[in-house]
Amino acid sequence: MIATLLALVNPGDEVVVFEPFYENYGPDSVLSGATPRYVSLEPPNWTMDISELEAAFNDNTKAVIINTPNNPTGKVFSLSELKEIARLCRQYDVIAITDEIYDQIIYGEPDAPLVHHSLMTIDGMRDRIVVINGMSKSYSVTGWRVGWTIAEPAITEAIRKVHDFLTVGAAAPLQEAGAIALSLPDSYYQELADDYRARRDLLCQALDDTGFGFTVPDGAYYVMADISAFGYPNDVAFADFLVEEIGIAVVPGSSFYSEAERGSQQVRFAFCKRRQTLEAAASRFTKLT
Ligand SMILES: Cc1ncc(COP(=O)(O)O)c(C=O)c1O
Structure with a gap:
């Protein structure tokens, strides 16, 4: 997340963050020189108000961070909510950064299972999205800190450059274990x-x-x-x-x-x-x- 924001966001830019939020997003935006703009998810159902979201987007908006399934609320953004976010990203030329680290931990009901939707699959988003995921949650190895981003070539190149100067890379044995984990049935x-x-x-x-x-x-x-x-x-x-x-x-x-x-x-x-x-x-x- 920090490598992505440092790569894509400049001082003076704004980053839209839904709140309540996973603690890193605000500080990561600030470290990148950007100003976070918070949009509420309203309890008890953690609903997203489209007009509040629209009001948060403007010509300075560079990115929006979406975490689905969500920490701390357990909310799973619906396809129609994601489509609204995608519409605003296209309208204001904004990059979506989606933290999908809980994509495999999703419930629904036995007779109506829920599906995880990634913004990446929505029309017009493929070139303006960074999907972030990692091993921590799907393989119960929080503490290994092995993660990855998926983005189009120019964006991924910028992120890799920043990442190289931040950490060089995750420990090689952990990456090898990750490659095996990704092939689980x-x-x-x-x-x-x-x-x-x-x-x-x-x-x-x-x-x-x-x-x-x-x-x-x-x-x-x-x-x-x-x-x-x-x-x-x-x-x-x-x-x-x-x-x-x-x-x-x-x-x-x-x-x-x-x-x-x-x-x-x-x-x-x-x-x-x-x-x-x-x-x-x-x-x-x-x-x-
Ligand atoms: C939404 C979210 N993203 C990322 C992380 C952390 O990922 P990692 O263990 O790869 O640092 C967490 C851990 O709590 C999380 O809740």
Whole structure:
């Protein structure tokens, strides 16, 4: 992401970022000299307001960052939302940078499975998109930090130049393991999603029983929950209470917003944990009811 932004964005440019956002996008834009322009995904369903998005685009807009499936909300952008974003990218000559690192962790319902759509497949986007992905989530190796970008030749050449000066390259043995992982059969990905679905359902049931407000995530492995039922002044006070008194660690919601106030009644749970850990959490939650 930082290599892409440094390669494509210049001081004075603007980058549209949906919020709440994965923490890196704002700082990555600022490090590249650009100004982030935030567009809300509104709880509880994390809906995108087209008029707010339109208002964020202007002649200084250089890029828009889309993360689907989304951290921290679990939102999966619909095809019609992606088409609206693509329309604005074409109209304002903007590059879309899509972080698709959770593309294999997507749920839907057993009788109506959800499909991950990449903006790259939408008409007119092939030459104005950088798709970013990596091994961390699909192969459960967060910490390896092996990722890749896909873009048209002129764009990828610029990104490679910057990347060479930032890190030279990921560790060679990890890249070799990645090449093997990429040839795993479809059944591997189906099992991955089914396994996360079971963990999602376990955590969501516990959150529901405890009184948190939330929308069941369609993808990724997070639940962004509303904590207003518990009467705490803010998310950090509630997170401190949870870890100290209940023994459950969460990320305060404010860390996903440009203005802390907007996330002050939200916290993010992660269910990329062993089943026993989630069951222990469910039993600890009973102290809250
Ligand atoms: C949306 C998103 N992108 C990227 C990453 C990190 O990727 P990597 O492990 O390759 O640094 C994360 C990890 O939490 C993430 O949530």
